[in-house]
Amino acid sequence: MITQLKDKIAVLQEGSKADKMLERLPVEVKKWAEGLPWKERRYVLSLCHLLCAASPEMQAQFLDDYTADGLIAKILQDQDAQERVQFYLRLFRIDTKLTGSVLRKYIRQFYIHSAQDVSRQPDKYLESALRLVVNSEEQSHVLNYILGFEIIKMMFQMSWQQHERLYRIQINQEEFYNKYIKRIQNAHRLNGIIVPKDERVFFAKRDYFVQKPEIGAKKLIELILVTFTTEAVCELGFSIGRNIKHLIFDYDYIFQRETEGIFAS
Template sequence: MTELNSLTINITQSNTAKSMLEKLPPPAREWAESLPWEQRRYVLSLCHLLCAASPEVQADFLDSYTADGLVSRMLEDRDAQQQLEKYLRRFYISTEINQPVLKTYVRQSFIHSSQDLRRQPDLYLESALRLVLSTKESNSVFNYILGFELLKMIFQMSWSQHERLTALQKSPTSFVKNLIKPIQKSHRLNGIIVPKHEKVFFEKHDYFVQVPSIPEKRLIDLVMFTFSIDTVSELGFSIIRHPQSLVFDYEYIFQSEKEGIFTQGFGNE
């Protein structure tokens, strides 16, 4: 009976190993199965190191090992690149989509993923591998770039500009809840805009029209800390899929500030 159980376990393990290899793209599976034992040991060593590493170390490794290839593949997709640039210009964002910018964003997306999935590193590695293996997944970086650039722009708006941007939206309540309130909460917590004497009109006017001044590095950190990578990517995807999902009127939003009563109170907790 013991020998029978041992045989059953060996067969099950063999089937499991085979099914794992079958999940690889055919060229990768053929390459893995063709390796001599000496080289298979190297692959196993790399697998062990990756699985044992922290998400941050995984992010650093995947960036240095894959970023150049990913960027080259993304640059080949001229249609997606031009579409992204078209939407950026629609929002008066001047970021150029070139090799250095793409490489920076690929690395940033790895790091952002590692922060989001700190408690579930296996899911992080899985998402990173999908990015490396799938052309469709790698193109999702374009969605991430658009969403991130938009959030950077909104982070640098005054609360009065937030109010005007919100007034344009088809679902202002949802827009405030999902985007504006998290940003204004971050403004408060990080001492960027600190409301004082909110019920006093002139005091309210001062902080309400204050345009945040945030260094680029800190701005990137704030966006990554405030929003998950999924939220950022979904924002970009929603605009590419439905251009009017974020209604935008530059002249109206960034008009000169005037003395007036601000009744919406979007910054209130």
């Protein structure tokens, strides 16, 4: 008798947990899930099982195949958000246009990048990806990601002298250097893109200091994916969108001729 009572209590508790899970869904999704007949509930459960059992890379592929077209359509409908990001890209002299094909490429890359972050944050990937699909407000996340990624691409292709000019004009130089420049220069070193020799010898230093990194398009993306998390890229784009002075940028000063500036105090 006592055992049967415990079993009934356990069932009630499990039911309560399931109710709490459904409460976390948007209202329309909760109503849809609760209104499904038993046969279709089995389909949903089968899909959930397959998705949770899949590797992060397979999850990324599935989410891209299953959701990209819908996300692109929603983003393209929000002209104000698009134009705002396009405006910021122009301010940084970045030529990327937010076409449908560019958005699709970035949505897929966002999922892949999130999947690679799993080793650092294993509990965050699927949650963030599904939130992106379900919540229309989260879809601005993709535009923040694009803006942040394009700016990091620009910094990855700067010489170290240009890096120095860039961080010199920032309000918080140390934070900016540690957060972005130091990581990028470490990636340059580790991948043999820029190899400092005789750093203490002035003219030797000058050679590598003004060297323009030569990085192919595919390699550039790969380097950024392993150097920065999805969250760090999105945070950069979001911060610039909220306050353009978050990253102070003076194109003429940063990209002045390499023979100038190295002797400056």
